Amino acid sequence: MKTPSFRNWQSVQDEVLRRIHAREWKPGELIPNEADLAVEFGCARSTVNRALRALAASGLLDRRRKAGTRVAAQPVAKATLDIAMIRHEVEERGAKYGYQRIERVNIVPPLRVSGAMRTGVNDPLLHIRALHLANDAPYALEDRWINTAVAPDADAEEFQTLSANEWLLKHAPYTHGEIAFSAGQATAQDGAILGVAVNSALFTIDRLTWDNDASVTKVRLLFTPGYQLRTIL
């Protein structure tokens, strides 16, 4: 039985996936090492390494120096979500994007906000509430705090026609962040703005971004009922 030749990393990776999928290589078991696979596939060892690297990053393989490479015993599926600017999201759905500022104040935030953002309890932050629209209908309600110690230019921005997110993307780079997805019930106030009944289920995204050790912005987005975030596995 002559093994077909796999002369590039993509076909090596496809064959590896095929063997995993066909359970020729079972979860938890060691697979042949790079050097042996290179001989078998008729390619260079670094080509095998290149093929296996992404599979390890995606959680399908578990690789250890000396111990070798195993098919992950408990594969954890990974779903990657693109967190796009809301304008793009709306426009990609073929709708017309709109934005309305509801409120903009410079105030001392509640403790849960200053605590999360690690700002001083008496430090004022810029608080902005705004509504995003799709075809003139409410799409998402935004409640945002901006740390003007990190983004001082925000103090001069009205955010009347430009959303804070679009402004921040241009003026306040972040190094990392945290994001959470949940379901919450509409309050009377939020429900009135979004045009939905009290206690409607709203898909909720909470996000906090950091520039190294300093928080940049903390935002809560409430999406109108029917909103779905989709991706592929």
Added chain:
Amino acid sequence: MKTPSFRNWQSVQDEVLRRIHAREWKPGELIPNEADLAVEFGCARSTVNRALRALAASGLLDRRRKAGTRVAAQPVAKATLDIAMIRHEVEERGAKYGYQRIERVNIVPPLRVSGAMRTGVNDPLLHIRALHLANDAPYALEDRWINTAVAPDADAEEFQTLSANEWLLKHAPYTHGEIAFSAGQATAQDGAILGVAVNSALFTIDRLTWDNDASVTKVRLLFTPGYQLRTIL
């Protein structure tokens, strides 16, 4: 001004990130090409390529043959979620996992299910409803359809003590899938099982997996109020 030497791909990548972050290389602009960066950094061109590759995959850079490499004009943040088995999710939160089968029948599904799974309109599927528990309290309600043409051994499984997801992970590999996150309101029936009021907001996950062109399983998970899915940016 002597440029420090970056002798490995990680430090090259860190420096590239620093320049992007500091807006030395602005969004939308071309950055020096690989060969020039290699000279500047005092390393091999393939080391630069190695460093830039992941940044392109993560959306920070936009790379084109001949045109060169640009800082992405509109960076799209990517959030990667681990879709773990519910048992692991519960146990990682320090709780005791529990499982209760509610129902198991072999029936012809509604059209929206056979349509989504691309099975015949008169083909019976295995329908399983089950409750996942954390510390003996409801955690998630599962409503699942299994395509027994693809996973015929499921016909012999009772799913009395073992959840369908755990069984499928061992017996029915999939090649790809689709997943959607949303917020829905609890019906009277589901609310009663989950022990929550009608119209409570429930975080909802819909998932459909495929083995090449054949659907494997379609599942809807309803999580009790307070559930959050978190990750980092």
Added chain:
DNA sequence: CAAATTATTATGTATGCACATAATAACATT
């Protein structure tokens, strides 16, 4: 036998070179 040390192994990476490929720029033709 247990603990410490050494040897070995498989992955991780850097390099230089060569070739491949997509795609832009330059040039030629009508």
Added chain:
DNA sequence: AATGTTATTATGTGCATACATAATAATTTG
């Protein structure tokens, strides 16, 4: 000026070699 062809360029990749590193296995010591 518009269209077609060719040349050039920057990324993408394969290869062979060498070295680095983590970590397991084997050997040595008490």
